[in-house]
Amino acid sequence: MHEILDILKKNARTSVEDIGKMLRLSPEDVATQIETYEQSGTIRGYRALVNEDDLPGDRVTSVIEVKVQPEREGGFDRIARRISGFPEVKNMYLMSGKYDLLLFVEGDTLREVATFVSERLSTLDGVLSTGTHFMLKTYKQDGVLMDGEKVDERLPVSP
Amino acid sequence: MSNTSYVAAHVKALPFSGIRKFFDIVASRQDVISLGVGEPDFDTPWTVREAAVFSLERGATHYTSNRGDPVLRQAIARYVARQFGAEYDWDQEILVTVGVSEAIDIALRTVLNPGDEVIYHEPCFVSYRPSIIMAGGVPVCVETRREDQFRLTREMLEKAVTSKTRVLMLNFPCNPTGAVLSRTDVEDIADFCMTHDLLLLTDEIYAELTYDAKHVSFISIPGMKKRTIFMHGMSKAWAMTGFRIGYACAPADVSENMMKLHQYAIMSAPTTGQKAAAEALERGDAAVAEMLAEYNRRRNYLITSFAEMDIPCHTPAGAFYAFPYIGDLGISSEDFAMRFLEEHNVAVVPGEAFGQSGTGFLRCAYATRMDNIREAMARMAQFVARLREEKG
Numbered sequence: 229m230h231e232i233l234d235i236l237k238k239n240a241r242t243s244v245e246d247i248g249k250m251l252r253l254s255p256e257d258v259a260t261q262i263e264t265y266e267q268s269g270t271i272r273g274y275r276a277l278v279n280e281d282d283l284p285g286d287r288v289t290s291v292i293e294v295k296v297q298p299e300r301e302g303g304f305d306r307i308a309r310r311i312s313g314f315p316e317v318k319n320m321y322l323m324s325g326k327y328d329l330l331l332f333v334e335g336d337t338l339r340e341v342a343t344f345v346s347e348r349l350s351t352l353d354g355v356l357s358t359g360t361h362f363m364l365k366t367y368k369q370d371g372v373l374m375d376g377e378k379v380d381e382r383l384p385v386s387p
Numbered sequence: 388m389s390n391t392s393y394v395a396a397h398v399k400a401l402p403f404s405g406i407r408k409f410f411d412i413v414a415s416r417q418d419v420i421s422l423g424v425g426e427p428d429f430d431t432p433w434t435v436r437e438a439a440v441f442s443l444e445r446g447a448t449h450y451t452s453n454r455g456d457p458v459l460r461q462a463i464a465r466y467v468a469r470q471f472g473a474e475y476d477w478d479q480e481i482l483v484t485v486g487v488s489e490a491i492d493i494a495l496r497t498v499l500n501p502g503d504e505v506i507y508h509e510p511c512f513v514s515y516r517p518s519i520i521m522a523g524g525v526p527v528c529v530e531t532r533r534e535d536q537f538r539l540t541r542e543m544l545e546k547a548v549t550s551k552t553r554v555l556m557l558n559f560p561c562n563p564t565g566a567v568l569s570r571t572d573v574e575d576i577a578d579f580c581m582t583h584d585l586l587l588l589t590d591e592i593y594a595e596l597t598y599d600a601k602h603v604s605f606i607s608i609p610g611m612k613k614r615t616i617f618m619h620g621m622s623k624a625w626a627m628t629g630f631r632i633g634y635a636c637a638p639a640d641v642s643e644n645m646m647k648l649h650q651y652a653i654m655s656a657p658t659t660g661q662k663a664a665a666e667a668l669e670r671g672d673a674a675v676a677e678m679l680a681e682y683n684r685r686r687n688y689l690i691t692s693f694a695e696m697d698i699p700c701h702t703p704a705g706a707f708y709a710f711p712y713i714g715d716l717g718i719s720s721e722d723f724a725m726r727f728l729e730e731h732n733v734a735v736v737p738g739e740a741f742g743q744s745g746t747g748f749l750r751c752a753y754a755t756r757m758d759n760i761r762e763a764m765a766r767m768a769q770f771v772a773r774l775r776e777e778k779g
Contacts, residue, residue, distance in 0.1 A: 231680075231684075234680070235684070239757075242757075246688070246757075246761060248691075249687060249688040249691040249692065250684035250685070250687050250688050250757075251684065251687060252687045252690075252691065380428065382424050382426060382428070383410065383414075383424065384410065384413040384414050384419055384421045384423060384424065384734060385406060385409055385410040385413050385414075385421060385423035385424065385734055385736060386406070386410070386423070386424055386425045386426055387404065387406050387425050387512060387513045387514070387562075387740075
């Protein structure tokens with residue numbers, strides 16, 4: 229029964245009154261439940277889903293594959309935590325396959341990202357190699373299509 | 388110009404669908420929020436559309452077997468068995484049609500002799516009565532009522548049955564009322580059919596879209612399969628209206644004779660649609676469940692909103708329609724719909740479009756985005772307040 233979360237994940241700005249109507253709960257009950265989620269950390273925050281491609285400027289996102297040397301004690305965690313601490317790193321995952329860590333890094337310019345990789349990331353002890361890919365266009369983000377507009381082509385009234 | 392009419396008298400006598408007139412008015416306006424649409428707002432699940440595209444790339448653009456692509460018919464047999472608890476022979480007892488609309492038409496024409504009476508219920512889908520008439524039958528209407536949550540009871544049916552009654556025609560979950568039948572209702576009506584030796588035509592197109600209890604199909608009742616034409620299709624639960632795929636499951640001799648009419652009029656249902664339908668039946672459950680959850684939220688929102696406005700509305704337990712009663716506001720449902728459109732730019736369908744007993748009701752489809760529903764309800768609250776002021 230996490231319907232409140234389902235609704236908020238689709239639209240975090242849905243009011244407690246509206247959620248109450250959708251689930252046949254009182255707004256107070258909805259508010260209490262949301263507060264519980266917030267306090268327990270199930271809800272970590274709320275933010276806008278922005279299509280960066282629409283904004284002026286050329287903000288750069290890159291995906292970086294990183295091979296690291298795991299340690300005898302602690303495995304990947306210590307080096308992973310060091311890398312994930314950099315604010316440039318927006319998302320980061322431990323992966324199976326040819327490389328170990330997958331990073332999503334954002335910067336204002338290409339140079340900024342390149343500098344981060346060459347001066348901060350690859351010089352860390354334990355980082356064996358990196359492979360950097362720059363994103364060219366966003367088609368879909370967090371389940372939302374970013375490319376093109378949806379038009380309702382249905383007849384206005386039908387039986 | 389010649390005064391001769393080339394239109395046959397019995398077709399000329401057929402009234403236009405009440406919804407048609409309203410459609411033209413709504414279509415002439417800009418930026419209407421429409422609760423008048425009888426089809427899902429969701430896109431067809433991508434896996435289904437992708438299967439359709441793939442079938443085109445592969446060159447599957449020819450006729451299929453008259454009865455329908457064997458792959459689809461086998462998928463239908465499996466689906467009907469797991470979902471509704473009845474086993475049908477995919478080769479002898481299943482016919483793929485152009486929507487349930489075609490299935491209704493050919494089923495009636497296959498089974499009716501001139502003058503046979505068909506009991507059906509109103510308010511109902513707009514095509515039922517005309518289809519019965521065009522098939523040479525005599526429509527006998529049973530009116531369902533708000534106080535019964537628009538269910539059909541055995542008592543009502545017993546009053547309508549005569550020695551000429553051959554067929555009972557049902558649609559639950561119901562468009563436009565959103566009514567469903569309980570298991571007891573279904574058992575009672577099944578028993579009624581057996582007692583009077585009637586054939587049952589059951590249009591269960593909204594079977595997947597029930598909110599408070601799982602749908603009970605007539606074909607799950609022992610003894611009913613052999614006297615039932617079960618009709619279903621992809622349009623509603625899978626959001627596939629434009630693919631035009633329905634199907635009828637019926638005893639082999641009925642199915643075979645329906646197939647003749649289908650063959651002579653249609654040849655075969657659209658091939659692309661059939662390929663898409665097979666994919667939807669095999670891999671569409673998750674998408675259906677997701678849409679169902681969203682419909683339920685919208686339904687709850689509508690019911691709560693009507694309650695806040697003090698407008699009586701039974702709890703629709705199926706399909707995607709609410710059917711509130713506005714007869715106490717001192718305005719007919721047709722005038723309500725017209726003024727609501729003109730003054731607030733929101734379209735709802737007046738209940739009488741679905742039969743006389745729909746008078747005083749509105750059909751509000753919740754097959755539209757949540758923010759549209761929210762805005763439509765806010766505007767309705769204003770409009771209703773104003774009507775109450777006018778009434779004094």
